[in-house]
Amino acid sequence: MRRIRGIGVAVMMSAVLLLFGCAGPAAERDSSHDSSRSDSSTTELQGEKLASSLSDYIDVLIETQPADIPMDESQKDMLERAKANGGTLSSGDYETAWSNFKQCMVQLGYATPTVIQYSNGIYVKPVTNVEGMSQEQIDKLSEDNSHCSFTYLNAVNAAYKLQVGNPSLEQNSYQAAVDCLRREQLIGASYTAEQLQDAFSRGMGHNDDSELDVSNPSVASCLAANGITVNDNTKAWKPFG
Numbered sequence: 310m311r312r313i314r315g316i317g318v319a320v321m322m323s324a325v326l327l328l329f330g331c332a333g334p335a336a337e338r339d340s341s342h343d344s345s346r347s348d349s350s351t352t353e354l355q356g357e358k359l360a361s362s363l364s365d366y367i368d369v370l371i372e373t374q375p376a377d378i379p380m381d382e383s384q385k386d387m388l389e390r391a392k393a394n395g396g397t398l399s400s401g402d403y404e405t406a407w408s409n410f411k412q413c414m415v416q417l418g419y420a421t422p423t424v425i426q427y428s429n430g431i432y433v434k435p436v437t438n439v440e441g442m443s444q445e446q447i448d449k450l451s452e453d454n455s456h457c458s459f460t461y462l463n464a465v466n467a468a469y470k471l472q473v474g475n476p477s478l479e480q481n482s483y484q485a486a487v488d489c490l491r492r493e494q495l496i497g498a499s500y501t502a503e504q505l506q507d508a509f510s511r512g513m514g515h516n517d518d519s520e521l522d523v524s525n526p527s528v529a530s531c532l533a534a535n536g537i538t539v540n541d542n543t544k545a546w547k548p549f550g
Contacts, residue, residue: 357480363396363472370464378459383409387465398469400430406465407432413457420550429473429530433538438545450548474534482535489531496520509537
């Protein structure tokens with residue numbers, strides 16, 4: 310596979326990221342339910358499961374909904390339909406959840422949020438260009454994003470990403486990504502979660518031994534489904550257009 314050099318990467322979990330590039334200052338707060346623990350040792354988490362089944366994991370998502378941000382009935386209904394279907398969400402409900410999130414942000418006065426869609430159907434929020442915004446505006450944007458995300462999207466998004474990219478409910482995101490890449494025959498049998506984590510921690514492309522071509526849509530899809538994305542601030546969302 311072709312080696313990639315000089316591409317900045319980040320594991321997009323629950324954090325505020327500041328990026329500086331041609332799009333100007335950019336920030337993202339991913340308020341999704343975190344289905345991994347990327348800051349822990351890969352070896353420590355290997356073999357541990359998020360839940361015994363997708364249906365049980367949906368129950369966990371419902372139980373951990375923030376008390377101050379009630380889940381909209383539309384998202385509850387989607388999750389109940391999934392539980393009645395063995396924990397499997399429909400692609401139609403997934404699309405609707407994202408549409409409801411975007412409409413919520415528009416109603417709060419923002420431009421329609423842009424999203425990145427991968428070849429496996431997974432959507433990911435790009436970084437947000439906050440150039441020219443005051444700290445007060447940035448703080449309000451973060452609050453509004455959390456409100457719309459938890460109200461309409463996050464639980465459905467987390468469950469759908471699992472069924473697409475991590476059906477075995479592996480707790481470690483790197484191991485889940487490696488399992489996905491192996492199922493798609495995109496890496497060799499000897500490639501490990503530790504190698505993937507090391508490649509990203511050092512910056513993908515700076516490791517000459519890397520087997521991964523992150524420009525391959527199938528590779529990027531497996532990674533995105535497990536919360537690992539390659540930053541491209543040329544696709545940053547501008548909240549006020």
